[in-house]
Amino acid sequence: MTNNTTKADVLIVGAGQAGGDLASGLRQQGYTGRIVLVGEEPYVPYRRPPLSKTFLSGEATLESLFIKPQSVFDKHNIECMFGTGVESIDRETRTARLYDGTTMEYGKLVLATGGRPRRLSLPGADHPNVHYVRTIADILKLKEQFEAGKRLVIIGGGYIGLEAASVGIKKGLKVTVVEALPRVLARVTAPEISAFYERVHRSRGVDLKTGVGVHAFEGDALVDAVVLADGTRIESDIVIAGIGLIPNTEIAEAAGLTISNGIVVNLHTQTADPDIYAIGDCAQSENAFFGRSMRLESVPNAIEQARVTAAAILGKPVPYSAVPWFWSDQYDLKLQMVGLSQGYEQIIIRGDINSEAFSAFYLKDGVVISADAVNRPQEFMIAKKLVADRVKVDAAQLADEGFVLKTLLQTPA
Known part of the structure; x- marks a missing residue:
């Protein structure tokens, strides 16, 4: 050597x-x-x-x-x-x-x-008030500009965008979220859950625009305004892009x-x-x-x-067989998700979706393949086992809050 x-x-x-x-x-x-x-x-x-x-x-x-x-x-x-x-x-x-x-x-x-982070390709996307959220350095730079009264435009209605929006509202910024798809969280959850989170953010003061993309940035040294594909012009002090990895x-x-x-x-x-x-x-x-x-x-x-x-x-191989799970904190809501909902045939809501504490179960052929729980950590723990064990359920029992959910763990498919 x-x-x-x-x-x-x-x-x-x-x-x-x-x-x-x-x-x-x-x-x-x-x-x-x-x-x-x-x-x-x-x-x-x-x-x-x-x-x-x-x-x-x-x-x-x-x-x-x-x-x-x-x-x-x-x-x-x-x-x-x-x-x-x-x-x-x-x-x-x-x-x-x-x-x-x-x-x-x-x-x-x-x-x-x-x-x-996937970068924006628009002219002006390299201006110093355009930010991404991935590293400590990214946030330290963003925090320097994150002040009450500032106009924050967030591009992307996924986890990152909605979490940043909730912090922006908490810190007193004027927040607009722009999502090109017809609904927020479209890639990870059902329309019912997307609609719930859209109501939540609007009720907290977020100006939420869905189904429209960003057309251009205006401004020389900084992005002073974000122009949408439908011609809407949104004045901005800070821009955050959360459009994927x-x-x-x-x-x-x-x-x-x-x-x-x-x-x-x-x-x-x-x-x-x-x-x-x-x-x-x-x-x-x-x-x-x-x-x-x-x-x-x-x-x-x-x-x-x-x-x-x-x-x-170490020479003791085990196969990778984990059931994926995720979480997102927005305002006082903890969203916990397990499994992958793609291809589900039925969604069952357990609890009142307007109460900000409920669970959603995704079924295929009667089997629980995924679940979302909002402020229901105990149900989420049971949901993880239901998904892992591929439990077949009765939809009416699942929706009935009087039914003891834990008993379903005794009947794997």
Whole structure:
């Protein structure tokens, strides 16, 4: 080896939830080899969900975002290289080249490279008052402008957009949300739930516009107004774009790995190269529960894939078979979702949808395939088991709040 070459038994590229959990999990299960964790941001692995919620609002400190402090990584002899990244991979020599020119050999390589916000392509989208929500740096920049009375225009009615809208209202900003699709949360939930959240946001003061896209930005140094496709002009001081995530697959693709909406991996998170794995937001993974490949953007998915990868590296492989679940905090509402509702045939609402505490169950052939719970954490825990066990239910019982939901767990399909 040359002076600027070193070797890691496990090299983890990406220091987010998935990468950090994998490093810790390997040590917890007795792995003694050299682990190197490389991350482009200058921070230990941190939680991203609070960025658009409590961190943006000022309720959470920077330190509270950290999953584990640096001292824990030091204690477990996990070598951390933060503020740098991997430029390229050479599979033949099993080496990775870092931004600083260092070449690192690896025994096993894990790509936990995450994703980046999909950018607006309009002229003016690079102005300093146009923001994205993905990193600590993004929020620190946004917080400098996030002041009461400012006119905030949010492009995108998904989780990020609606969470940012709720914080904006709480902080006294004048908030407009623009969603090109006919309803908010259209990709993840039923029309009934979309309608509920639209009512909630409008009742809190959000000017919500659906079914119309953004046509142009006006302004020289800053975006002074957002012009919609129907000609509507919305004056703005701040613009936030929440229009999706692009998986970071470039170094994997350049190395000849298979890419299809992410880095393609098997049930054990392994790529076609047996020494390279991919986990988290960047991975298009086989899932034994669904019997198909999918890419999921969620903390529980990152945690589970880290667990599966640790088992594979330790020679005790277990298949990735988790049922996905998600959550979103908006105002005083906690939305918890489990399963995937695509292809459902019937939706059953349990409780009064106007009371801001209810559950929605998605059925296919009478089986619970997904559920949304708003401010009903106990029902959500039962719903997770109903989905995981593929329980077939009687729709009338499910809708009857007098019926004890837990009894359904005794009758799997």
